[in-house]
Amino acid sequence: MSAALIGDFNNWNPNANVMTRNEFGVWEVFLPNNADGSPAIPHGSRVKIRMDTPSGMKDSIPAWIKFSVQAPGEIPYNGMYYDPPEEDKYVFQHARPKKPQSLRIYEAHVGMSSTEPMINTYANFRDDVLPRIKKLGYNAVQIMAIQEHSYYASFGYHVTNFFAPSSRCGTPDDLKSLIDRAHELGLVVLMDIVHSHSSNNTLDGLNMFDGTDSQYFHSGSRGYHWMWDSRLFNYGHWEVLRFLLSNARWWLDEYKFDGFRFDGVTSMMYTHHGLQVAFTGNYNEYFGFATDVDAVVYLMLVNDLIHGLFPEAIAIGEDVSGMPTFCIPVKDGGVGFDYRLHMAIADKWIELLKKRDEDWQMGDIVHTLTNRRWSEKCVSYAESHDQALVGDKTIAFWLMDKDMYDFMALDRPSTPLIDRGIALHKMIRLITMSLGGEGYLNFMGNEFGHPEWIDFPRSDQYLPDGKFVPGNGNSFDKCRRRFDxxxxxxxxxxxxxxxxxxxxxxxxxxxxxxxxxxxxxxxxxxxxxxxxxxxxxxxxxxxx
Structure with a gap:
């Protein structure tokens, strides 16, 4: 087995910069500056690692790459060496805001934040959307789909390059400018970070990076999430821990994020991933043979790192199981999160919206909103991006359905369905914010009852079993936010x-x-x- 660093800087010559394997099994190469003092790899150069593996030759994007781009007409991404001269590097101008006592989070996706059918940019989001968020009264913005992902329709959850911000929306400096502007407005910036799984893409992701299925992941069926079609990390490997812990610090240090919302924590903590399992509160469900101890230890480590380096940082965990000690500090034996995402509330509202008004039980509603462990802080939400996806319905759609299209204008008569819908839409959000927890989250556009669902651009496809799945002509029409x-x-x-x-x-x-x-x-x-x-x-x- 051998490896070499290739790219524009050496004319993609695999013999120019051959790598060696150190005592820890890590492939490395050192490139000194040129004789004139310039870097051996110029800023903006495309780079890859060519590996001669037991399964054949493979060109991979370096796992720690800081930026990757997709050339027009090409399918795989290319790693880009991103290291601009000192005079061109972005310099932050504003300090981080203080951690709010009560989080009011605006969940946002930069790419789909334009009113036009297009992929929006970090710069446009900074100038057009951040002031709107501030004016609405939120004190935090949670940004989705930051880590590079080759499949846009994955909503950013099938990550291919963990240290690289998505190039669809601009450069790393553009993202830094966005965060700096948010801090100027007094907004805390949270990143929706994905450490629970990885894209199964072999062309530009971590999967089969060295020709095996087990470098970063569990081998065999344990390393594959059948519902998400993605790879699962082996948190018992030292290099995996080093990779993910470094990744968390990178986003806090380099980009000045103020914290994270950790995706898919339930899937991490149990070998059954919380699928087809009903948690009843019995402690054997949390501390039994189905518990992935390595994953829980990783969560403790990453929370200890986050709060040790940045005491004001915020860590939110997406957990549906109700794991005990979830929000207890690591020093006291807990997992270490600041908040648990209260996922049961949204499910309860959808359940009620399918019933007649007179069948709503206030005791049942209050129980769901207040059902949490003693002293555990929660972030509540009536609906998030999950409820806005195609195939599901937002609360506004459940309440008003097709009447939204014809009777919402101010220059024409309303209908009883619209009047009831608007009233309940406001009341549902009010009671969720009031009783649901110490924090509140809203997905962009849902604050005014955004019509339509989210449908990412996609082509027709045939599944392995031969089933035909129609696309939408790669249309961006339903992949935007109609703030207009x-x-x-x-x-x-x-x-x-x-x-x-x-x-x-x-x-x-x-x-x-x-x-x-x-x-x-x-x-x-x-x-x-x-x-x-x-x-x-x-x-x-x-x-x-």
Whole structure:
């Protein structure tokens, strides 16, 4: 077995920079600077590792790569050596905000945060979305899909390059600028980090990195998650621990994230991954043969590292099992999270929305909202990104269904279904925020009852069993957030009179503001108003 570093810098010559294997089994190579002092690998160079494995020759992206890109027309990603000159590196201007006593989290996905059918950028999110989040009264933003993932429709959960921010939305410096701006606004920035599993992609991920299935993962069936179609880490390997612990510190140190929401913690802690298992509270369910002790130890280690280096950092765990000691500090024998994500609440609301109003039991609702361990802090939510995906329904859709399309405008009569839906939509969020825990989370757009579901662009495909799964023509139409629905301008012209209807977004309570009407006489060029160009205004008679 052999390995070599290849790339633009050595014309992809596998004999130029051959690697050696040290006493710990790690392949390494040292490249001194050039004679003129310039780095041996220029900034922006594409790099890969060529490995001669028992199963054949394989080119892989370095596991610790800081940035990876996909060239137009190419399927696999290429690792990119990202090390700009000192004078070009981003310098943070603003200190981290203090940890809020009560978290109010806005869950966001940068790529789908545009009103247009496109992949949005870190820069646009910084300029357009962050001010909206601040104005709505949130004190934290939780950003999804940061770690590079070759499959966009995975929502960022099938990670291929753990140390690299997604290049779809911009450069590492663009992401740093976004976080710096959030700190300027007083917003805590949490990262939705994925350490529970990895993409099974062999072209540009960790899977079969050295030609075997066990370098980072369990071998055989234990290393494969059948529901997620992904690989499962072996937390008993020292190099896996080193890799993941370093990864957590990297995002806190380099990008100034203020904490994490750990995805899929239940899957980590049990060998059955919480699938087809009903947790009743019996302690044998938590501390038995199904417990992955190595994974629990890793969670204790990473939480100890996070809070040891950054005492103000926040760690939220996504756990549905109710693991005891989950939010007890590591020094006291606990797993060490600050908050548990209260996942049962969203399921309860969906269950109730399928019933008649008169069948709702307030005692049942209050029990679900307050059912948590003594002194355990929880982040509650009525709905998150999970409920917004295609095939599911948001609360607004459950309440108002297709009436949302025809009877939500302010210039036409409402219906009893809409009136009831809006009232319950606000009440459900209010009671969840009030009783559900010490923190509250909302997925972007759901604060105003965003219509439609999320459907990532996808092509037609045939499954291994021959079943045909239709795509959506790779459309981005349902993979965006229609903020323009609560903040837009329209005009109606009759003869020489122009009526301009200004829908000016939402109040601080998340409700649509009253309609503002501008009547213009003598306009000879009907263009736009309030941010849209082209008006030759006549006389403004009335503003309501």
């Amino acid at each position: 629905l609560v903040s837009f301008t329209s005009a109606y012209v009759t003869n020489s009179v122009c009526f301009i209807f200004l829908r000016k977004g939402m109040s601080d309570h998340g409700c649509p503001r009253l309609l503002e009407v501008v009547i213009v006489l003598g306009s000879d060029d009907i263009g736009d108003y309030d941010g849209l160009v082209g008006w030759k205004l006549g006389i403004v008679l009335l503003v309501l």
